[in-house]
Amino acid sequence: MAVFTRQPRTTEDAPETAPDGPPDSPSQSPSDTAAQTPEADAPSGRLTRWRAAHPTAVRVLRHLATAVSVLLVLGALLLPNTLHTLTPGKFLRLPVEAIIGAAVLLVLPRRPRLVAAVLGGLGLAALTALNVLDMGFYEYLGRGFNLVLDWGLLDDAQAYMEDAMGSAGATALAVGAILLAVLVFAAMILATVRLSSVLARHRAVAVRSTLAAAVVWTLTSALGLQTGSLPLATDHASVLVEVQVRRVQATLRDEAAFEREARTDVFGGTPGEQLVPGLRGKDVIFAFIESYGRSAIEDPRIAPGVRRTLDSGTESLTEAGFASKSGWLTSATYGGSSWLGHSTFLSGLWIDSQQRYRTVTSGDHLTLTKAFQKTGDWETVGVMPGVRKGWPEAKFYGLDSVYDAFELGYKGPKFSWSTMPDQYALEAFQRLQHGKKRDKPLMAEIILTSSHQPWSPLPKMVDWEDLGDGSLFGPIQQAGTKPSDIIADSDRSKEEYGKSVQYSVTSLTQWLERYGTEDTVMVFLGDHQPIARVSGHRASRDVPVTVVAKDPKVLDKIASWGWTDGLRPAQDAPVWKMSDFRDRFLTAYGSTPSRKTG
Numbered sequence: 001m002a003v004f005t006r007q008p009r010t011t012e013d014a015p016e017t018a019p020d021g022p023p024d025s026p027s028q029s030p031s032d033t034a035a036q037t038p039e040a041d042a043p044s045g046r047l048t049r050w051r052a053a054h055p056t057a058v059r060v061l062r063h064l065a066t067a068v069s070v071l072l073v074l075g076a077l078l079l080p081n082t083l084h085t086l087t088p089g090k091f092l093r094l095p096v097e098a099i100i101g102a103a104v105l106l107v108l109p110r111r112p113r114l115v116a117a118v119l120g121g122l123g124l125a126a127l128t129a130l131n132v133l134d135m136g137f138y139e140y141l142g143r144g145f146n147l148v149l150d151w152g153l154l155d156d157a158q159a160y161m162e163d164a165m166g167s168a169g170a171t172a173l174a175v176g177a178i179l180l181a182v183l184v185f186a187a188m189i190l191a192t193v194r195l196s197s198v199l200a201r202h203r204a205v206a207v208r209s210t211l212a213a214a215v216v217w218t219l220t221s222a223l224g225l226q227t228g229s230l231p232l233a234t235d236h237a238s239v240l241v242e243v244q245v246r247r248v249q250a251t252l253r254d255e256a257a258f259e260r261e262a263r264t265d266v267f268g269g270t271p272g273e274q275l276v277p278g279l280r281g282k283d284v285i286f287a288f289i290e291s292y293g294r295s296a297i298e299d300p301r302i303a304p305g306v307r308r309t310l311d312s313g314t315e316s317l318t319e320a321g322f323a324s325k326s327g328w329l330t331s332a333t334y335g336g337s338s339w340l341g342h343s344t345f346l347s348g349l350w351i352d353s354q355q356r357y358r359t360v361t362s363g364d365h366l367t368l369t370k371a372f373q374k375t376g377d378w379e380t381v382g383v384m385p386g387v388r389k390g391w392p393e394a395k396f397y398g399l400d401s402v403y404d405a406f407e408l409g410y411k412g413p414k415f416s417w418s419t420m421p422d423q424y425a426l427e428a429f430q431r432l433q434h435g436k437k438r439d440k441p442l443m444a445e446i447i448l449t450s451s452h453q454p455w456s457p458l459p460k461m462v463d464w465e466d467l468g469d470g471s472l473f474g475p476i477q478q479a480g481t482k483p484s485d486i487i488a489d490s491d492r493s494k495e496e497y498g499k500s501v502q503y504s505v506t507s508l509t510q511w512l513e514r515y516g517t518e519d520t521v522m523v524f525l526g527d528h529q530p531i532a533r534v535s536g537h538r539a540s541r542d543v544p545v546t547v548v549a550k551d552p553k554v555l556d557k558i559a560s561w562g563w564t565d566g567l568r569p570a571q572d573a574p575v576w577k578m579s580d581f582r583d584r585f586l587t588a589y590g591s592t593p594s595r596k597t598g
Helices: 030-035 043-053 055-078 096-107 110-141 150-165 167-201 203-223 236-262 303-319 338-347 354-361 368-375 393-397 422-434 473-479 490-515 552-556 578-588
Strands: 283-289 323-330 379-383 401-403 442-448 520-526 542-549 575-577
Touching: 043 055, 055 096, 055 110, 055 167, 055 236, 096 110, 096 167, 096 203, 096 236, 110 167, 110 236, 150 354, 167 203, 236 354, 283 338, 283 368, 283 490, 303 323, 303 490, 323 552, 323 578, 338 354, 338 368, 338 442, 338 578, 354 393, 368 379, 368 393, 368 442, 368 578, 379 422, 401 422, 422 442, 422 490, 442 490, 490 520, 542 552, 575 578
Parallel strands: 283 442, 283 520, 323 575, 379 401, 379 442
Antiparallel strands: 323 542, 520 542
16 A cells, blocks of 8 residues: 655645635645636646646647657758658668757857747748758759749649649649748747757767767768768758759849840841741741650650651651751750740750740740741741740740730630640631731741640640631540649559650641641740659750741751651750750851841
């Protein structure tokens, strides 16, 4: 039997009483008296009584809170910034930043320690947010998030999610992301504040533990000890912070350097009559196929269908009297931001950031399309089914008229992000421009969007005579797959991506067979590779490019390029930077260089 003894009550344990109040009734205990006071019914009073009644539970909860705080801090310090490296082994390492942080907190007095803990929590939360943004950008754009330039792209991401998931789903996702960010910041601050208090309460043990951890880190670093294939001692968080700082510094330095580069143009001073004389009288079409990259032709899961389409297209065009040559271009972008690829190809400048894009499009640098306008011998037009708002860049590109998503007469359904099927866009171009009688030949820039992610649902080829206003695509769209069934599945994404490229290429080749003439010259290419979920994390940035014409003289002028005959470039066909194409093309078709500076 347990024996209970009553300990003498100290002055600190005695309940407070009013000096002039009546004495407690002999039948009432101090706790009974306290229970009848308003303060005892307050949440703090109930919490105090609960703690007193459940000391074991309190200890467990305190230990649990400390453990969770440790895990949050270590998780933030060790979190990678790419999805494919997010493995358990990444978190089984000793971060030097945790040791330094503990040492700093141990030497600070109470108030500065609290400030340092809060700032540390904010910093860790910000680093976590940046790492998550990096993950998304590497997954979709093949590069990290740029603190200076990329905030505007979040609006585009929201618009893309609306197309893929619907307005309600995209809104819910955005709200969830905001709430999660707030939660991460709050939790991280609470975690660092709690750990600072624990270190202060157990200072002697904390000092010894911190010194021991520093010794272990130094030894494991010197000896090169590893956990799996990763070093046990790491400064991972510091490296990621340095990456962000260098990225910002490089962005700021690049702005001034690129402004100087954009002011210099090899063909900027060439008179109109000396530009592309080798194409006089020809209808010249530059067509971009969304996300048409090297992976479409070489990835084993995608290539068989795409290769069949390219080879059959080559045969069909040959029967129709056309010949073609194909090569490779290395795009300035990857996975998205198609406008960077378009502007790089047409301007002859390497446009790999939004800052460079804004710089070049606000100037008067000569683009391929503007070169035709400058001659005065071509009517220039843009077919832009993906443009759904004002597009002031039309002036920079030298387009006399632009047909956006609302001016092509389409009355059918959207196919996720794509506002209309490529077949319809090409037929609308024929109806509105190419098929009309004109005083001048035509130069057109056409952006085809059916192969834009998430590749669900996809259109199908229909009889050209039945296209009408596009309403017949309604049942096809309704019978297609849902984006939510595709967007997170790599295998299905590859399958549907391949189908989308086949559809776009088929639309182009059939249009050429149907409407192409002796004076038709078409250059078509991809703007960038598809996202990493489809192309892989180590995929190149190469895209196919093809020149098609009936007049043999057109292809004779590029015979020295060494390109492959047909629509499918050989694996070892020449690879150029996309920014090199403009000058090579202008030179091949007789343009005279005349440098312009400033």
